[in-house]
Amino acid sequence: MSSFQLRDAFLPHDGYRLLPFRFLQIDGGRKLLVNDTGESHFLANADFADFVEGRLDVYRDTYLDLKAKHFLFDSGSLAPFELLVAKYRTMKSFLSGFARLHIFVATLRCEHSCHYCQVSRVSSDRSRYDMSAESASRALDLVFQCPATGLKIEIQGGEPLLNFPRIRQIVTEAEERARGAGKDIEFVVTTNLACIDDEMLAFFEEHGVFISTSLDGPADLHNANRPRPGGDSHARTIDGIRRVRERLGNDRVAALMTTTRRSLSRGRDVVDEYLARGFSSIFLRPLSPFGFAAKTSQTTGYTVDEFLEFYFETLDYIVKVNASGTYLAETYAQILLRRIFTSFPTGYVDLQSPAGAGIGAVVFNYDGDVYASDESRMLAEMGDHSFRLGNVHTDRYGDIFGGPVVRRIVESSVIESIPGCCDCAFQPFCGSDPVFNYATQGDLVGHQPGSEFHRKNFAIIKHLLLQYDEDAAARRVFRSWIGDR
Amino acid sequence: MRLHARGLPQGFAETRIGQVVTTPVSGDRSDFILYSRSEPSDCRGYLAVITPVPQPVVCAAAPVVWGVHGLDYLVDGDVIAVDPTGFVRTLYRRSSRHNFILATEQCNSYCLMCSQPPRQMDDFSRLADHFRVIDLIDPATEDLGITGGEPTLYGDRFLELIAHCKQRLPNTALHVLTNGRLFFYRRFAERLSQVAHPDLILGIPLYSDVDFEHDFIVQARGAFEQTVIGMLNLDLHDVSVEIRIVLHRQTVRRLTKLAAMIARNFPFAFHVALMGLEPFGFVHRNVDVLWMDAAEYRDELSETVSILSAAGLPVSIYNHQLCTLNVDLWPFARKSISDWKNVYLDECEGCTVRDDCGGFFQSATRLHNKIAPIT
Numbered sequence: 001m002s003s004f005q006l007r008d009a010f011l012p013h014d015g016y017r018l019l020p021f022r023f024l025q026i027d028g029g030r031k032l033l034v035n036d037t038g039e040s041h042f043l044a045n046a047d048f049a050d051f052v053e054g055r056l057d058v059y060r061d062t063y064l065d066l067k068a069k070h071f072l073f074d075s076g077s078l079a080p081f082e083l084l085v086a087k088y089r090t091m092k093s094f095l096s097g098f099a100r101l102h103i104f105v106a107t108l109r110c111e112h113s114c115h116y117c118q119v120s121r122v123s124s125d126r127s128r129y130d131m132s133a134e135s136a137s138r139a140l141d142l143v144f145q146c147p148a149t150g151l152k153i154e155i156q157g158g159e160p161l162l163n164f165p166r167i168r169q170i171v172t173e174a175e176e177r178a179r180g181a182g183k184d185i186e187f188v189v190t191t192n193l194a195c196i197d198d199e200m201l202a203f204f205e206e207h208g209v210f211i212s213t214s215l216d217g218p219a220d221l222h223n224a225n226r227p228r229p230g231g232d233s234h235a236r237t238i239d240g241i242r243r244v245r246e247r248l249g250n251d252r253v254a255a256l257m258t259t260t261r262r263s264l265s266r267g268r269d270v271v272d273e274y275l276a277r278g279f280s281s282i283f284l285r286p287l288s289p290f291g292f293a294a295k296t297s298q299t300t301g302y303t304v305d306e307f308l309e310f311y312f313e314t315l316d317y318i319v320k321v322n323a324s325g326t327y328l329a330e331t332y333a334q335i336l337l338r339r340i341f342t343s344f345p346t347g348y349v350d351l352q353s354p355a356g357a358g359i360g361a362v363v364f365n366y367d368g369d370v371y372a373s374d375e376s377r378m379l380a381e382m383g384d385h386s387f388r389l390g391n392v393h394t395d396r397y398g399d400i401f402g403g404p405v406v407r408r409i410v411e412s413s414v415i416e417s418i419p420g421c422c423d424c425a426f427q428p429f430c431g432s433d434p435v436f437n438y439a440t441q442g443d444l445v446g447h448q449p450g451s452e453f454h455r456k457n458f459a460i461i462k463h464l465l466l467q468y469d470e471d472a473a474a475r476r477v478f479r480s481w482i483g484d485r
Numbered sequence: 486m487r488l489h490a491r492g493l494p495q496g497f498a499e500t501r502i503g504q505v506v507t508t509p510v511s512g513d514r515s516d517f518i519l520y521s522r523s524e525p526s527d528c529r530g531y532l533a534v535i536t537p538v539p540q541p542v543v544c545a546a547a548p549v550v551w552g553v554h555g556l557d558y559l560v561d562g563d564v565i566a567v568d569p570t571g572f573v574r575t576l577y578r579r580s581s582r583h584n585f586i587l588a589t590e591q592c593n594s595y596c597l598m599c600s601q602p603p604r605q606m607d608d609f610s611r612l613a614d615h616f617r618v619i620d621l622i623d624p625a626t627e628d629l630g631i632t633g634g635e636p637t638l639y640g641d642r643f644l645e646l647i648a649h650c651k652q653r654l655p656n657t658a659l660h661v662l663t664n665g666r667l668f669f670y671r672r673f674a675e676r677l678s679q680v681a682h683p684d685l686i687l688g689i690p691l692y693s694d695v696d697f698e699h700d701f702i703v704q705a706r707g708a709f710e711q712t713v714i715g716m717l718n719l720d721l722h723d724v725s726v727e728i729r730i731v732l733h734r735q736t737v738r739r740l741t742k743l744a745a746m747i748a749r750n751f752p753f754a755f756h757v758a759l760m761g762l763e764p765f766g767f768v769h770r771n772v773d774v775l776w777m778d779a780a781e782y783r784d785e786l787s788e789t790v791s792i793l794s795a796a797g798l799p800v801s802i803y804n805h806q807l808c809t810l811n812v813d814l815w816p817f818a819r820k821s822i823s824d825w826k827n828v829y830l831d832e833c834e835g836c837t838v839r840d841d842c843g844g845f846f847q848s849a850t851r852l853h854n855k856i857a858p859i860t
Contacts, residue, residue, distance in 0.1 A: 004597060004704055004771065010697040039749065064739065068694035068746050077696060079713045083750050086717050090752070342796055343749055479795035 011058055016067075016074035018052065019084075024425035032465065037087035038340065038428035039069040042469060087343045091428070094345035094352060094360060097148030099401065101349060101361035103374060104139060104153060104170055106131050106160035108366050112192055112228045115300045116258055116287050118378035120158045130163045131366040136170050138392035139364040144177050145397040151183055154212075156190035158366075164200060171207050188212050192226070193240025194233065201247045211244050213237060215255040215277065217263060217270035225260050241277060256283045259310060260300045267314030271321065275328060282318070283331035284311055286456070288375060304452045308459050315463075322477040327484075334481040336457075336464055339429040341482055349373075351431035351457070355413035358389060358406040368392045370400050372409055375435045387435055409434050412444035420448030426461045486825040488575040492553035495541055497569035501548065502576070502617045503532040505563040516621060518567060519547075520559050533567045564621045566614065576618050577626075583823035584622075585630030586615050588646070592635040594664050595704040596690075598733055598775050600765035603634055612642055619646075619653050626654060632662040637673075644676055651682045658684040665689035665726075666708055668715030678722035686755055688727040689716060692736050694746035702735050716751060725755040733762050733775040737782045744789040748796030757793050759786065760821075761804030764852040772852070779809035779854040787811045807842045809854045815841075822846055832858055 019035065026032040031048045034040045043051065043062070050056050051072070056063050058074075066072050073080045108129040110120035121129055143151060153174055155167055171187055178185040187209045204211065216222040219234040226233040244253045255277075257263070257270060267284075274282045286307045287300065318330050335348045349356025350373075357372035364370055368391050371377040376387030387409070390400040400406075413432040415421035421432065436453050437446030448454040467474045503518035510517060514530035521536045528534050528544035535550045536542060542549050550571050559565070564577035577584050589611065592603035622629070629650065637643050650659050659682060668674040689712060693699040696709035719726050728747055730736060736743070747757060761779060762768060768775060779786075786802070790813075793800045802814060803821035810818055820827075820843040829844045836842070836858035845853055 004595070005701070007698075007701045010701040010706060012697065037749075064695045064698070065742065067696075068739075068742060069749075075696070077710045079696065079710045082714050082717055086720075087750060341748075343752055476791065479791055483795035483797055 012074040014074070015054060016056070016058075016063075016072045018072055019070055019080065021071050022423060022425040022427065023048070026462065026466070032425055033066075033071055034425045034428060035070055035084075036428060037070070037084055037091055037343065039071070039087075040340065040465065041065060041069055041071065090343040091345060094347065094356075097150065098146055099359055099362045100146055100148035100150060101152045101154065101356075102139070102143045102146075103361060103363040104131065104136065104155045104160075104166075105157060105363065105366045105377065106136075106155050106166045106170070107158040107163040109162050110157055110159040110192075111162070111194060112159065112226055112233060114226045116225070116260060118288060119381045126163075129158070129366060131166050131364075132368075133166070133169055135364070135366075135368040135392055136166055137173065138368065139370075140170065140173055140177060142364075142370075142392060142397055142400065143174065144181055144183070149183055151178065151185045152188070153185065154188040154190060159192055159194070160189055161191050161193075161195050161200060167200075168203060171203075171209065175207065186210065191240075192233065192237060193244070194228065194236040196240050196243065201243060204244075204252075205248050209248075209252075211248070211253040213241065213253060213255050214258065215241075215273065215279075216257050216260075217266055218273045221262055221266055221269065222273075224262055225258065238277065245278075250278070254281060255279055256285060258285050258287060259302075259307060260287065261302050262300075264302060264306060264310045267310055268317050271314060271317055271328070275321065275326060280327055281329040281331050281334075284314055285332070286311075288378070304455045308456065311460065312463060319474050319477050322480065323473045327480065329481040329484060332460070333464060333478070334484070336429060336461055337468070337478050337482050340461070340465065341468075341478075350433060353413060353415040353427075353431050354410045355432050355434055357387070357409050357413075357433075357435055358401065359410060362389070362401075364392060370395070372405065373435055375433075375439065379435065379439060386438065408444065412437075418445055418448070420454070424448075424458075426458060429461050430457050486558060487555050488825060490553050490555045490573045492535065492550040492571045492573065493541075494548065494550050494569055494571040496545070496548040497533075497550075497567075498548075500566055500568050500614070501533040502564065502566045502614055502621070504561075504621050505559045505565055506561050507559070508561075518565055520556070525549075535565075535567060535573055562623055564618055577622050579623055579626070581824055582628055583630070583825070584626065584628070585632050586618060587633065588612075588615060588631050588636035588643075589634040589638055591638055592633060592664075593638065593666060593705065594635070594708055597702055597704065597735065597767060597771045598731055598762055599767045600763040601632070601634070602766045609639065609642075612639060612646065615646060616649055619649055622654060622657075624654055624656060626657045628658045628660065629654065630660045630662065635664055635666075636661060637663050637665075637667040640667075644680055647677065647682050647685065648680050651680060655683060658686070660686050660688060660727075662688045662729075664703065664708065664712060665715040665719070666711035668718050669711035671718045671721075674715065674718035674722050674724065677719075678724050686725045686727050687719060688729050688758070690729045690731065691716075691743070691747065691751075692730060693739055694743045695739070698735070698739065713750075720751075720753045726751070726753070727756040727758060728754045729758045729760060731760050731762060732777075732779075732782065732786070734777040735775065737777055737785055740782070740785050741788045741792060744792040748792055748798065752796055752798065754798055756799045756801065759789065759800065759802045761802075761854070763804065764846055768852070776852065779805055783809065783811050783814075787813055790814055790817055804843065804846070806844065806854060806856050807838050808836070808857045808859055818843065820844075830856065832856060835860065 021033050021035040023031045023033045030042050030044055032042055047062055070080050070084055108121050109123050113122050123129055174185055189209055190212045193213050216225045222234040223231050241253055315330055318328055321328055335346045338346050349360035363377050365377050370389040372387045389405050413434045415427055415432045421427055433453050434444040438444050468478055503516055505520050506517045507520050517531055519531045519534045524538050525534050529546040531547045533548045535553045537554055538551050542551055550567055553573055562579045566574045566576055589608050590604040692702040699709040700706050716726050790800050800817050802818045805818055822843055826847040827844050828847045833839050838859045
């Protein structure tokens with residue numbers, strides 16, 4: 001190597017300095033360090049002490065690891081700062097499109113009477129509970145004032161198929177306006193599929209509409225959770241899924257499950273049902289603590305700890321299923337893993353900072369009222385209109401989206417400044433739900449140690465980090481979920 | 486296959502670059518070099534004439550190189566240069582997907598494993614030749630490479646070179662191999678972006694997640710800093726960047742960590758290429774520091790691809806024989822060795838996956854991975 005310089009000639013010799021990070025004693029022997037851009041690193045307690053006291057040897061791999069992940073810097077180089085800036089900008093890029101998810105409540109009516117449902121009404125009173133053509137049209141006026149180039153419209157209810165003319169109107173009008181405005185637009189209809197017919201299928205096919213449905217597990221569990229006249233919800237949902245796939249294609253329908261007290265001992269059965277129906281993802285969702293769900297919580301509800309036990313058991317089973325060769329992603333873990341191991345935001349509005357309510361998503365209720373989130377309009381159904389942003393008939397875009405309610409939500413949900421969150425190592429992976437805080441604790445900022453939101457997310461994030469670190473089989477599975485596009 | 490040959494010159498004053506014709510053409514012959522397998526009868530108007538005929542040729546109308554052997558592969562439309570010394574260089578072959586322009590032999594790095602060691606000489610005058618080659622290349626060409634040395638050392642004239650490709654070869658994908666260091670200067674990245682080439686990718690090497698490791702490998706202090714910020718600047722201006730990693734003892738050591746660093750910091754990369762060491766140039770001088778049999782790093786390579794794939798990054802593995810890779814990596818392995826320097830070993834006879842395998846560099850008979858033919 002005569003004309004070449006040795007490695008030592010390139011080493012820094014002026015010591016190093018720390019870059020900002022948060023940390024946590026993650027187990028007996030190790031700290032977990034996380035910086036503002038979500039880079040994380042496990043460090044033995046003794047190494048941690050060496051590191052923070054400036055004694056870490058440049059010849060150790062740990063030194064290089066911490067340098068590469070931007071926990072320390074050691075020369076006049078600008079690169080660490082430029083990279084941190086780029087990563088931070090990427091992580092927060094969800095802000096640039098503003099509220100691009102527009103939820104339309106086409107009707108509040110539903111033929112199901114699910115125990116956990118927050119808002120639906122079994123009623124034939126169309127004039128009272130259906131969204132009018134005029135309200136839909138006014139709402140679309142607002143949709144097309146959104147600065148994002150890619151818009152998403154989700155039509156839900158109640159059971160939106162009970163007001164199919166409104167779906168037809170929203171989709172065709174939005175398509176036409178999107179063409180004129182040069183915007184991309186995608187549509188999701190959230191439906192129980194019980195009353196889907198060929199005309200609807202043809203329309204969804206023609207307009208590339210994506211279907212999101214509910215499947216709570218095998219027939220007995222699903223039907224117990226989701227009563228309807230005839231007790232045939234499961235059979236109708238399964239038949240609907242089959243018809244949607246035949247007509248629109250396999251990838252055009254996804255399903256969500258809601259966990260009730262009955263589900264807690266049935267995790268495997270639920271997963272097996274999803275596998276039997278050929279799904280490639282499952283979302284293990286806890287009950288929302290609102291609406292009717294709150295009232296029936298003795299029979300339907302459970303504690304956070306009970307949910308977590310169910311979640312981890314079921315997740316373990318899902319990981320085993322994947323490891324033996326069948327792909328099935330658990331959506332919540334997938335969202336968190338992407339937050340933990342990539343620089344990209346996930347688009348999941350319920351776990352971001354500031355919160356997505358009003359700036360990532362907005363709800364146009366059947367009566368023309370505009371709400372910051374699904375939970376906000378559920379709260380309104382219970383008589384609390386705190387998160388009503390305005391009405392499509394009387395208010396302008398700027399008044400709705402720049403008004404005092406949205407401002408309060410944003411101000412109260414920057415977790416970088418929330419007591420308890422601001423010091424938490426998991427902060428870059430997490431988010432805030434001010435509407436939840438308000439509903440459960442009477443305050444938008446909330447008290448984290450007593451918050452179910454905090455307990456749930458802290459436990460799941462910690463579990464995923466440790467499992468990814470310690471379990472090679474799980475790590476491979478998790479990577480397949482992270483990389484799945 | 487050799488891309489150059491030597492014959493004996495007659496009637497030359499300067500280098501001539503032209504399109505090969507193997508049969509006489511009528512009309513304007515001033516862009517053509519006649520490749521005549523027998524004594525040429527009509528040389529008038531050609532830029533030059535080359536022929537394997539073993540004695541001087543009667544031809545006063547054009548410069549001639551006679552006694553040229555080994556260029557039988559030339560067909561009409563190929564582009565060659567003929568020097569006054571009798572040296573003939575093949576610059577472009579219509580039938581190849583591996584055409585490239587060696588922009589300059591100068592470089593601002595001095596990589597331990599450089600396969601094309603840089604030379605300290607002012608060769609910037611070759612740019613005119615490059616423009617001429619681009620003018621003569623078939624516009625239907627799908628891919629063209631620009632390599633070096635470090636092509637961006639031309640500065641503004643590098644931008645002109647790209648602009649010229651855009652103008653003359655608008656349907657040709659352009660792949661520039663550069664260390665990216667000069668894009669540290671944001672304005673340079675911006676101006677490249679303004680050229681608006683419709684199908685341009687810059688292949689930029691990144692050898693470590695840590696600056697001093699990378700700087701050691703490329704033997705240039707501050708190179709990591711410039712390359713990394715250069716890549717950010719290019720992304721900012723929407724220029725596609727491919728990250729290229731040459732695998733050897735110095736890069737394998739932190740390879741999986743480099744993958745994680747790329748996933749985090751450069752998720753915008755168009756493609757990540759993981760490349761086996763080409764046994765040329767400096768490699769032989771630094772063989773003790775560099776050489777590592779592919780079998781020794783096969784598991785690291787699997788882990789690396791897994792990390793990059795999870796980040797949604799498209800990955801390819803170049804210059805590796807299938808039997809040196811874990812089976813999970815076979816879908817990522819490309820037959821990448823340029824057609825003109827690609828061989829197989831005797832041991833490869835009877836291997837069941839030989840046809841899908843990239844094989845070896847022609848010069849690898851001296852230094853190559855241990856192989857275990859798949860039967």
